[in-house]
Amino acid sequence: MTGDNGRKGSALHEVIEGIDFARRELLGKQRGIGLLELVRDEKGDYRCYACTLCQRTCPVDCIQVDYCPEFPEQPFDAEAARAAALATGPGASCGAVSACVSGEKPAQFAPEVDLKRLDPVIAGIRTGSGLVEALHATQEAYGYLPRVALESIAEEMHIPLSRVYGVASFYAQFRLQPVGKYVIDVCMGTACHVAGAPLVVEAFSQELEIPVGGTTPDGLFTLQTVNCVGACALAPVVRIGNEDTYGRVGPTEARRLVRKLRKQEAAR
């Protein structure tokens, strides 16, 4: 910051000149300096983990980590996006990072959303309930967090949808997709793990033909894992809905449980 002659104090002139140069050469021409792009590694995999830190840090709120742009009801699925990116290979450049870049929209169970059921939640916000509380109440009403409900909450709380979405996607308990009639929670706590819970999850997954986190197209079953329900003495533990807890479930019992429920449903 000193001039050619090394005297202190002469730097001010240079700083002013520098600012002037920046104004003339860079900002004066066009405000945007480049296009925001997600960088891939040498294998073609996106480096982005969709952690939303950039969104939170950005001083002018110009970044939004959000729903899939092509299918507005579908939450952004970082894992699927990465898989899709890998499938397209390095060099291919797709502007929108979509969970569906390489495939059809998957068959999905999508019930109607009745916004009336959101009224108590909105009333709760007006009396001072926080965002996490509001999301819990919403999930209780719908079984998941529909996009329209999140939009109403964002509007009511005067915060951007992306912030509501950011909180909703951060916590494992919140579901952005509708769930089936029977939500099967397989406990993946330590005691259940050593007692063979992974084999139980796999059995459910094969019997229902859905991955963990998925819902059967008929809207009957959703398969999830939970970290620990605290009934370790009965490991491996499976919970169906909020009430029914089954202890000491092996792969065979798991399949039997599904068949039993299917039979029950068919009889109705």
Place this chain on the structure above:
Amino acid sequence: MSGAKRNAAIDAALQAALDKSAYLADDTKKEIRICAGTACHASGRVALREAAETALTKRGLTETVRIVETGCHGFCQQGPIVVIRPQGIFYPRLKPEDMEEVVETSIVGSGVVERLLYRHPQTGDPIALEKDIPFYALQKRIVLNLNGKIDPYSIDDYLAHGGYSALARVLKQADPLAVIDEIEQSGLRGRGGAGFPTGRKWRSCRANPGEKHYIVCNADEGDPGAFMDRSVLEGNPHSVVEGMIIAAYAIGADNGPVEGYVYVRHEYPFAVQRLRRALEQARERGLLGKNILDSGFDFDIRINQGAGAFVCGESTALTLSIEGQRGMPRGKHIRTVAHGLWGQPTNLNNVETYASVPWIINNGAEAFAAIGTATSKGTKIFSLTGKVMNGGLIEVPMGTTLREVIFGIGGGMLPGREFKAVQLGGPSGGCLPASLLDEPIDFESLVAAGSMMGSGGMVVVDDTTCMVDFAKFFLRFTAEESCGKCVPCRVGTTRMLEILERISSGEASLEEVDLLEKLAAEVVEGSLCALGGSAPNPVLSALRYFRDELLAHVVERRCPAGVCRPLIRYVIDEAACTGCRACVAACPSGAITGERKQPHQINPELCIKCDACRQACRYDAVRVETGILEPAGPAAAGGRRK
């Protein structure tokens, strides 16, 4: 108000609360106590309650004999548990159809139904009384004392057993600093894992200026395999409430307004329900809210539910979560006691810490400090699970050895199995091998051994658990739960997991084992919070104590415990197979063939290694073989250290 007048007012207020419950203090009344903890609930306590009601109605005893649905008794392996008072007769794994006989013999009469009693695991002798069962006899229950005795929905039960007397004592003393001194002298340290001295925390929170002081209870018990806090909240919620009010008084009295929060896991619906009820009842009796016990002190508690994020057990993440944000920890150069919830001084303690407070006030700091070791005082609750005979919730003095817990209280390993390791501290802790079984349990010894106290999860594993698979389990957990703020934790744990995957599929080289160790050190170094800082611990402890087993995967490409799928194969022992076709029926992929009464075969092409056949076989004829791949060539041996 003068001192004497105030004391009289406090006494009168407590007496008024007590009057309503005085009838319960009578200890000779007959009671059927049914455990309503989560494990007993899952084992069928609802049907048991109905059976008890029917049996009492039949004999017209509904008015005189009370049915109490208590919190967790701790002996979850034996659920559903029924205890008959006043004798204290213990009936484990009781079936509804046997309830009638129990009522006839033990309530109407005063005998015991011998065939239904618990039997000593070694001698096989029946044991009638709860207190004589080795599982209970070897424990020291301070925090859990009233668990299993009182109805968690009833404040009367708690009051009748001396509840809220510690609060009255503190209010009468009217010296908040003396409370802090008492807690400091007791040597109580945070039960959530880190072991920070509670008294010192209270003192610095009080000293920090702010518009409001916050008292927060951390009930976000995220460690898989740990359920101490849940059991305390479910069994005796008032003890936590009382502890929090005392903390609020110590920190907030004559120091500006003070407000409380309990941050509890959403996965614990019973705990939330009972805590909510407890808060309502405490408010009704004037024990919470404005002008507590007529002392002029105001304090109220709100419940805030988490939403399934392990990292929210971390103090800074927890406060952000209460504020309605993503729970991402920040640096700890500014402590929560100075700048916590809503930017105000905040005292954050765990459930068990608060629940210890009333006992200390009632019995004095010396009594508490007399229990335990030089640096770790008092008792600690553990949830003992895994491959032990007697799993459940236990409370022991600090300094008890692991052997006493696992082989004394826990009753040792399942028949025919050998102890391999005990995992403490959840995903942040480590596995300790048999050679360390005589280590005393206290904060310092466990850290020195490469594990940690953690919140109190204690999972025992036997020779059927593969330590690589076990480390993988914990690492997958932390990789998923990493909030993503610090790159070393977010990316590092994922990369470590990938290496472990390769090890467990026999594809890794020895260089990768070295890389794993280096990465572990980087993750510890480069993470802001305790989640990242301790995430590599399970891997490091596996490398430290079970290196041979890990290297067997790499060099010999076999899994000694027969767990890692790419390295194992299921075969039928033709000599042992009776041809009963049970495995054929169990096999979901149609891989097993064979005629009735002829030895069956497994087609390895079709086998998905799901273990269903082995579990279905009654003759131990399905075996797991390992060492099915060629041992690694010289390339793998390249990176071997020293």
